[in-house]
Amino acid sequence: MISVLVACLATAFSCSMRDSPFHSQEADPYYLDVAASGRETLRDLFTLLAAEEGVGEERFTVVREIANELLKQEKYAKLAQFLTVWVADHPDDPYNAYLLLMTAYIYLKQDAEPMAAYYFDRIIKNYPDLMVRGESVHLACLKKLIEFEDDPEQRVAYYQDLISRFPENIDLGSAYFMLAQSYERTGDWDLAIRAYTKFLPFFESSIPGFPDAFGYAKKIVDFYNSPKDWSFESLSALREAVSSALEKGSSANLKKCRAKVNFFAMSWEQDAQDSNSLVEFNFSDFMAGNKIRYATDLDASSNANEAYLKTWGWSQRISTWYLYFRKINFPADPEIHGRWEWAGIYYGEKF
Incomplete structure (x- = not known):
């Protein structure tokens, strides 16, 4: 989006730029149209600026003081005009990145984010970096561009x-x-x-x-x-494999069916982000001497992307487990994306 705005705003800017006021001993009346308290200050500063011949810190200090006075007077349009005309008229000024950064923040102050973004982008692409109060101008621009883009x-x-x-x-x-x-x-x-x-x-x-x-x-x-060799082509194939393992009472076959990474076992109330929910355990510890039974149908809350199978008879305090099956959402691997996995277990009756 910003790249599109750059071209449009650059064209608009070139059409609106005032003639340069910086070579005359007389200040442009446009910039002196401020409160009386600041008019003489600005007139003196523009006189100093016209007398500056070299490119360096002294001239930059005068430019900055003019900008600060316009900011103090809350003449934001005049300030933006002053800074952008100065940069256009002095393309080799080593402080242009800083002056355009000021311009960008003036537009931010007026809630004109697209214009501010245009200048942040322009600084990075066209001007060498500067350090201002210990921080890189380019770094400040990048942070803002990321915020907007x-x-x-x-x-x-x-x-x-x-x-x-x-x-x-x-x-x-x-x-x-x-x-x-x-x-x-x-x-x-x-x-x-x-x-x-x-x-x-x-x-x-x-x-x-x-x-x-x-x-x-x-x-x-x-x-x-991971090898992802535990996935199944369809929900029905996964369900059939799990049901067969339960019928046979085979903990080894059950282990082959479950996901080998990110497999969880937790109560319905537990936070899914809880690291304690990710477990590694042997099904044989909970099947010894028991016949594990399972529902004929999947739970009614099952849908096209996830399913729950109720089972009971496990040898622990909570004997009812819901096996959680889900469709794999992993576009990084088209061969796996859309297949099914047994992703975890919920302990207890479903609410």
Whole structure:
């Protein structure tokens, strides 16, 4: 979206630019149309600016003071005009990235996010980086562009730039996770898995909107790296295999049917994100001497993507288990995507 706006806004900007006021000893009356308290200050500053001949910090200081005075007077349109005309008239000014950053924030202050995004993008693509109060101008721009941008391909580009250029200045774990999320949206699953894998060492990273980011990424990575030889072509095939194992009382056959990664066993009340729900156990411990029975039909709440089979007779305090079957949602592997797996167990009667 931002890339489209760039072309449109650049055209509009070129048509609206005022003539440069910076070579005359007289200040442009347009910029002096402010409260009396600031008019003389601005007139003096423009006089100083016209007298500056060199390119350096002294001239930049005057430009910045003019900008600050216009900001103080809340003349946002004049301020944006002043800064953009200055940059256009002085393309070799080493402080242009900072001046355009000010321009972008002025537009943000007026809730004009598309215009602000245009300038953030322009700075990154066309101007060398600067350090302002200890922070990179490009880093500030990238953070804002990521905040505004919804297009996943463009977000990938911004996160790649962020990670490669500023690894010491960001939450690297969060950046890898959000890069992986963007790859998911573009359908680049191999790259998404790589990014999730790089995220896993940063398990302490806190990612807004993803309370269990680590669990989510680990499940995907583990599933991706597993043989996935426990899946079934259809729900009926899975159900038949499980029913046969129960009829025979074969814990070994049951084990062959269940998922080998991310298999859970928990009560209905337990949080699915609870790490204690992921278990590794032997069915033989709960079948010894018992005939495990199962319902003739799947539970009524079953649907096209998940199903529940009631079983009972297990040798533990809660003898009723619901076996949970689900259709595999894993576009990264078209051969597995859409097949069925026995993903877990719910203990107790279903509410």
